[in-house]
Amino acid sequence: MRIVMSKPGLDGHDRGAKVVARALRDGGHDVIYTGLRKTPTEIVGIVNDEDAEVLGISTLSGAHGSLIPKICDGLKNSGLGGVIVFAGGIIPNRDRKKLFDCGIRAVFGPGTPTSEVLEFLQEAITRKKNNDPVGVGEDTGWHWS
Amino acid sequence: MALELTKIQDLMDAAKSGDRRSLSQLLTAIQSGEKIPETTSDPWTLGVTGPPGVGKSTLIGKLVERWKSSGERVAILAIDPSSPITGGSLLADRIRMGGHASGKDVFLRSIPSGKDVAGISPFIGEMCSILSECGWSRIIIETVGAGQSEISIIAFADRILLIDGPDRGDIIQAEKAGLMEISDIIAVNKSDLPGAEAAAREIALSLSLVEGDERKVHLVSAIEGHGIDELIQEIESCNLNSGSKILRMKQRLLSSWNSLLTEHHEIDTLLDELCDGSITVSDAIRHMAITLEFGDE
Ligand code: B12
Ligand SMILES: Nc1nc2c(ncn2[C@@H]2O[C@H](COP(=O)(O)OP(=O)(O)OP(=O)(O)O)[C@@H](O)[C@H]2O)c(=O)[nH]1
Ligand SMILES: [Mg+2]
Numbered sequence: 316m317r318i319v320m321s322k323p324g325l326d327g328h329d330r331g332a333k334v335v336a337r338a339l340r341d342g343g344h345d346v347i348y349t350g351l352r353k354t355p356t357e358i359v360g361i362v363n364d365e366d367a368e369v370l371g372i373s374t375l376s377g378a379h380g381s382l383i384p385k386i387c388d389g390l391k392n393s394g395l396g397g398v399i400v401f402a403g404g405i406i407p408n409r410d411r412k413k414l415f416d417c418g419i420r421a422v423f424g425p426g427t428p429t430s431e432v433l434e435f436l437q438e439a440i441t442r443k444k445n446n447d448p449v450g451v452g453e454d455t456g457w458h459w460s
Numbered sequence: 461m462a463l464e465l466t467k468i469q470d471l472m473d474a475a476k477s478g479d480r481r482s483l484s485q486l487l488t489a490i491q492s493g494e495k496i497p498e499t500t501s502d503p504w505t506l507g508v509t510g511p512p513g514v515g516k517s518t519l520i521g522k523l524v525e526r527w528k529s530s531g532e533r534v535a536i537l538a539i540d541p542s543s544p545i546t547g548g549s550l551l552a553d554r555i556r557m558g559g560h561a562s563g564k565d566v567f568l569r570s571i572p573s574g575k576d577v578a579g580i581s582p583f584i585g586e587m588c589s590i591l592s593e594c595g596w597s598r599i600i601i602e603t604v605g606a607g608q609s610e611i612s613i614i615a616f617a618d619r620i621l622l623i624d625g626p627d628r629g630d631i632i633q634a635e636k637a638g639l640m641e642i643s644d645i646i647a648v649n650k651s652d653l654p655g656a657e658a659a660a661r662e663i664a665l666s667l668s669l670v671e672g673d674e675r676k677v678h679l680v681s682a683i684e685g686h687g688i689d690e691l692i693q694e695i696e697s698c699n700l701n702s703g704s705k706i707l708r709m710k711q712r713l714l715s716s717w718n719s720l721l722t723e724h725h726e727i728d729t730l731l732d733e734l735c736d737g738s739i740t741v742s743d744a745i746r747h748m749a750i751t752l753e754f755g756d757e
Binding site: 336337339340341342343344345346347348349350353357360361363364365366393394395 | 480481484485487488542543546547548549550551552554555558562563567568569570572
């Protein structure tokens with residue numbers, strides 16, 4: 316899979332994003348890391364230009380509530396509703412429902428073993444292969460829990 | 461997943477009228493081996509190569525910044541190696557190009573080179589043609605200059621910039637692999653660090669040993685912006701008919717020929733026959749040469 320790993324907003328915590336990016340690479344994926352401080356518009360543009368099938372969003376600054384929906388809307392409005400989107404970092408449980416409703420398919424917090432992230436991706440890819448809805452713009456109640 | 465020919469044509473039409481989504485999908489189609497109708501465009505291409513970490517991406521970021529402000533639309537194909545063990549890759553050139561790697565006048569595609577670096581070279585030429593057809597006026601190909609297989613990629617650029625760093629001695633490797641020969645412009649980056657000047661002198665010395673070699677060595681600092689104007693000037697005025705052109709054409713011919721041979725419909729049978737000794741290598745070549753199939757027929 317071609318995966319874009321992104322760091323939106325002013326958040327400078329990049330360890331988690333790098334750890335996950337490396338784990339995904341070691342899982343055999345092609346990972347494109349955006350670097351720090353990207354706007355939602357820039358991230359949508361990168362997903363498009365790289366023709367990525369999956370987008371990872373890492374955020375620890377507390378701005379997930381506004382940034383993540385903006386990215387999801389941007390993808391949907393750019394014909395990229397088929398992209399699988401998942402997130403990680405410091406995202407309290409109470410905020411997750413709203414993100415799932417936007418089309419995010421998984422949220423991983425601190426201490427997540429990277430093997431679980433790979434398991435999620437495997438499941439998401441299987442769904443995509445079976446033509447089950449799993450993209451950010453596709454209607455489904457499914458998410459990783 | 462073979463796309464139908466009409467689908468490809470639709471993508472091309474949409475991409476040419478400025479739809480970035482279609483352009484992006486078209487590049488993916490090319491990379492997965494899809495045949496694209498010939499274009500008439502004449503792409504402006506620059507290859508940037510050199511040892512790992514010398515600052516290729518950072519320097520490209522600077523070039524992009526200058527070109528963007530003079531109204532050019534810049535596309536970059538950044539080729540990075542994949543892990544030979546897992547097959548995965550971490551494509552990080554984008555980070556170093558900084559803020560200049562996105563926006564409406566910049567298009568960056570990261571390309572994992574896979575197990576077989578030389579194997580992607582035939583696609584590069586097609587990607588450049590499509591990008592040019594879609595109005596990208598400057599096309600940059602970045603690849604780590606490590607060996608013979610990278611030469612087959614960079615040869616698809618019409619002008620080649622070889623970058624080295626201070627105190628690396630890596631240029632000697634590059635020379636071994638023929639990268640020095642095929643390059644039109646040579647620069648030593650990180651002139652803000654000690655050792656850069658000495659490295660530049662050393663390279664200049666080795667160039668001066670070849671009679672008629674007029675290339676000079678540029679000292680630049682991608683981070684501090686020194687020497688960039690002169691470098692751009694040299695890139696813009698680069699003589700496309702220099703001695704390296706014939707080397708480039710030879711590389712292009714070789715890699716296209718290679719891919720024709722490896723795509724030959726009988727290759728598996730021929731390999732089996734070679735293994736059991738029922739034919740010789742020259743038998744195989746002769747047979748393949750007269751039964752070659754071309755994509756455009
Ligand atoms: C290290 C650290 C820093 C370092 C960052 C170094 C760096 N380059 O990353 C420094 C010292 C610079 C720093 C600065 C600040 N920090 Co700080 N920092 C931390 C700390 C202690 C650990 C973060 C970390 O690196 N963890 C290790 C990595 C591997 O884990 P991770 O990022 O959580 O990632 C894992 C998962 O979340 C998940 N994951 C993460 N991203 C993604 C993405 C995807 C797609 C997937 C699938 C999974 C995934 O997988 C990873 C592996 O399990 C946390 C507290 C904590 N325990 O989390 C605070 C914390 C994040 N920081 C915090 C704050 C407030 C700051 C500062 C504003 C100032 C301050 N008070 O310290 C500055 C802001 C800097 C900036 N510009 O953004 C707060 C954030 C509060 C909030 N969100 O409401 C925290 C939570 C501390 C706290 N409890 O107050 N910080
Ligand atoms: N001091 C100094 N450091 C530089 C300069 N240019 C680049 N660097 C640093 O060199 C490191 C590598 O830069 P990149 O631009 O990623 O180099 P690269 O050649 O593209 O690397 P690969 O694509 O991995 O082969 C980074 O840490 C840069 O910040 C420069 O002019 N001076
Ligand atoms: Mg680079």
